[in-house]
Amino acid sequence: MKRIILTLGVLLFLSSTYGQKKEKYQPNWKSLRTHQIPQWAKDAKFGIYAHWGVYSVTGNWDYTRPNWANYYITGYLGYYQTSQRNEQANLFRKNVGDIKKGIGYKDLAKQFKAENFDPKYWAKLIKKSGAKYAGICAVHHDGYCMWDSKITNLCAGKLGPQRDIISDLYKELRNEDLKIIATFHHGRTYKHFQNVAKRFEGKTDYANVDLLNKKNWDTYWYMGSKDRFAKNRYDLTVEFINKYKPDILWFDGGGGKFGTEKILSHFFNMGEKENKEVCLHNKGNFGKNFGIYSYENGAHRPSFVDWPWEDDTPSAIGWCDWQWNKGIKYKKSRDVIVRLCDLVARNGGLLLSMNPRPDGTFDKEQENLLLGIGAWLEQNGEAIYGTSPWVVYGEGHLEDLFYSETNPMNGKKSRAIQPNPSLFNKEDVRFTTKNNALYATFLGTDFDRSCCVKTLKSNVKVSDENKIVSVELLGYGKVKFHRNQKGLHIDLPKKLPNKVALSFKISVKGTLLERELNGTNGVLPLQT
Numbered sequence: 001m002k003r004i005i006l007t008l009g010v011l012l013f014l015s016s017t018y019g020q021k022k023e024k025y026q027p028n029w030k031s032l033r034t035h036q037i038p039q040w041a042k043d044a045k046f047g048i049y050a051h052w053g054v055y056s057v058t059g060n061w062d063y064t065r066p067n068w069a070n071y072y073i074t075g076y077l078g079y080y081q082t083s084q085r086n087e088q089a090n091l092f093r094k095n096v097g098d099i100k101k102g103i104g105y106k107d108l109a110k111q112f113k114a115e116n117f118d119p120k121y122w123a124k125l126i127k128k129s130g131a132k133y134a135g136i137c138a139v140h141h142d143g144y145c146m147w148d149s150k151i152t153n154l155c156a157g158k159l160g161p162q163r164d165i166i167s168d169l170y171k172e173l174r175n176e177d178l179k180i181i182a183t184f185h186h187g188r189t190y191k192h193f194q195n196v197a198k199r200f201e202g203k204t205d206y207a208n209v210d211l212l213n214k215k216n217w218d219t220y221w222y223m224g225s226k227d228r229f230a231k232n233r234y235d236l237t238v239e240f241i242n243k244y245k246p247d248i249l250w251f252d253g254g255g256g257k258f259g260t261e262k263i264l265s266h267f268f269n270m271g272e273k274e275n276k277e278v279c280l281h282n283k284g285n286f287g288k289n290f291g292i293y294s295y296e297n298g299a300h301r302p303s304f305v306d307w308p309w310e311d312d313t314p315s316a317i318g319w320c321d322w323q324w325n326k327g328i329k330y331k332k333s334r335d336v337i338v339r340l341c342d343l344v345a346r347n348g349g350l351l352l353s354m355n356p357r358p359d360g361t362f363d364k365e366q367e368n369l370l371l372g373i374g375a376w377l378e379q380n381g382e383a384i385y386g387t388s389p390w391v392v393y394g395e396g397h398l399e400d401l402f403y404s405e406t407n408p409m410n411g412k413k414s415r416a417i418q419p420n421p422s423l424f425n426k427e428d429v430r431f432t433t434k435n436n437a438l439y440a441t442f443l444g445t446d447f448d449r450s451c452c453v454k455t456l457k458s459n460v461k462v463s464d465e466n467k468i469v470s471v472e473l474l475g476y477g478k479v480k481f482h483r484n485q486k487g488l489h490i491d492l493p494k495k496l497p498n499k500v501a502l503s504f505k506i507s508v509k510g511t512l513l514e515r516e517l518n519g520t521n522g523v524l525p526l527q528t
Contacts, residue, residue: 025268027261033290035268038277040179041248041292042308043386044132045344046377048370049181050354051137051314051322054105054112054144054160057358059325061091066318068407069414073323074141076105080196082206104210106153106219109144112160117360123172125362129370130377131352132385133179133248136169138240140185141192141252143222147243151235152221159219170244181281181351182246184237187254189222190229197223230258237263241270248279250294253527256285281310281351284525294351296528297417303346303399304389307519310349311339315369319405319414324355330365333372334500335421338428338443340373341501342401342419344384345393345430345441347517376500379475383439383503387432391515395455396428396443415528429453433514438462438506440488445499449492456488456506465510472505473497479504 025031055073065071065087071078078088080099089099096111097103126134139145147166148157156165170180193211200206210216217223221232240246241263249267251260264280271278282291293309295301297319301311314322317329340350354370356362377384401419406412426444433439440453456462471481471490475497481490490504 023265023269024272025265027259027265029261029287032261032264032268033287035280035290037292037308038279040277041133041279044179045349045384045387046129046131046340046373047133047181047310047349047351048126048129048131048354049135049137049183049351050356051140052324052354052356052360053137053140053146054109054142055140055323056356057108057111058091058095059323059328059358061095063087063091063325066408067321067325068409070320070322072325073320074192076142077192077196079105079108080199080209080211082199082203099209100206102208102210102213104216105142105144106159106210106216109154109159112144112156112358114156114161114163114165114358114360117161117165117168119168119172122169123176123178125367125370126173127176127178128374130374130381131178133181134173135181135183135246135248136165138166138182138184139236141188143186143189143193143220145236145240147240149236149239151232151239153219154221166240166244170246179247180244181248181250182240182244183250183252184255185252186222186233186236187252187257187260187285189233190226190258191254193220193222226258233258234263238266241267245270245274245276246278247276248281250281251283251285253283253285255283260285282525283312284527288524289519292349293525295525297415298402298419299415299417299528300523300526301418302521302523303401304393304521305347305523306517306521307347308349309347309525310351311343312351312353313339314353315355315366319417321355322353324357324363328355328363330355330363330369333369333376336369336373337376337500338424339419339421340384341430341441341443342394342424342428344387345389345432347389347393376498379497380441380501380503382434382474382505383432383441387434387439388517389515390431390433390438391513392431392455394428394430395453396425397423426451429455431455433512436508436512438508438512439503440506441501441503443501445496445502447492450489451492451502452487452489453504454487456483457485458483459485461513462506463508463510463512465508467509468506469509470507472507474503474505 075088079092081089096108145155148164149155197211200209222229280291281294283294296312298311402416403420404413404416424443426446428443430441472478
């Protein structure tokens, strides 16, 4: 009888598991670390996303303090202040209402209408920028989700635009053959709002604050216990992955907590099921040699990192001007282009964040920035996309590119960021390689009739046969050259193909020397 019962048990187990295939990635680091960065992600080099959401509305407010250390984008920390002298609390009372009466962040969210958002226009503009992947912040520290969620009312589908921003944008981005990046900044949301709510505990004057009312928990998904937050964060992120199937996930600092291993295994397994190669960006959350490293504004990044990486920076000139605000100043396309050239030569790439207006349109200066980058990449992208660093990554200004910004209110310095594009000029050359060709890009064009690549002097080995057979100026054609003990001298045409940076394709006889990349000096990004 025991043998019969045991046999029946085995049969029942086998029948219940029949046809079930074990998923490739399990929610533990031993399994997750077997995931490899896809080649397309290494080759892309340039991506675009946007900080756009409820916080964009406040860009129209009459701030007197400058945006420093995310003063605007995390304004909710000030909106719920009790001080009558706090600028953000006063602005919130003026533009939204009194928190004592139950008015809160949910009511500010109603003002985010995105009424002129044109996803087709966005996608075409991003395509013209030369970016190979694109997206927006799916959810920032404020917990507002830019899609139509079944898990929370604090989302674009139910509160504010009442449309699925993510779905509409992704459709158009995919029509332009762009890979999709989704950035999640909600790892810090619990801590931020818990600290805000604690201010009002025991204060009878603030008994009606909406963050204290459990009736609002369908909206404020991050309130309550850590367990509730962790479950909702997981459910929201997995809901997003299942609905929109992004190619890249990116978690802000702190994003490695609350059981993120389960999210990553789900994401990687989604890629397997969809037969698509997915990628993770690593902002110091997940340990070394895993995913593409992401350095915010180049902070704490070595001059050369032999693991795939990118710098993340806003389109605006301020180091923390991620969201739009009136009077915002934008980077010049020249500064972004030379920065991109510098990063790619060092084995990296660039993720540039746009600053859309609250209605979903762009300032003209924002559009000009993207179009300027795209025009240069259309002509010179061969020296950027799909390239690898050479044995020497450049000449000219190679070190000490860090700089800090100064808070005009108190004179304090920002964290050190890099590179400072104002340092780059015609003396700077950056090298990349592809298909046995060497590319040399000058980060300036102020030449008379010739230029010289000093690194490529005749006694420096370029290939196993050490012979250069031709030089082509991208956007123009083949040019005359000669090589001696002072370098590779190149004759320039009377009219240069652009006024920003000149890229030369150098063809060699034999096999071009290559740089060995083994990931040994990769320094994890700071969890900013």
